[in-house]
Amino acid sequence: MLPISAHALFSRPLVISPTSRIVVGIESAEALLSADALRKFPLIAKDKVLVTKNAGIINLAHLKNTSFSDRLVAKFKLPVEGWRGE
Structure with a gap:
């Protein structure tokens, strides 16, 4: 579980067991x-939210089959002719 402002100084992710069931009132x-x-x-008041593990799998990132340096060159339009043998 991650708080909305996870970048805040004292907000930390909560690591829990995959079998845990958390009820938030x-x-x-x-x-x-x-x-x-x-x-x-x-x-509204007195509602309850049950937090459990999802049975499915999600992909958080889809990476192309390129090197990290090639992605940096493309993203920042770096002038690289010569020093990489191109």
Whole structure:
């Protein structure tokens, strides 16, 4: 689980067991849930959110079969003629 502001100084990811079941109860009058494939899902007081492991697998990155340096050259349009044997 990752907090929304994971870049903040004291916000840290929570590493849990794949078999864990976490229930988050809503105490405020209203709240918004942001989760996988959901932009905003409104919640109200006394709602509960159950967090479990998804049975599916997701790909977080799709990398092309190129070297890291080739990707840097392409991304930043670096002038590389000569020093790489080109």
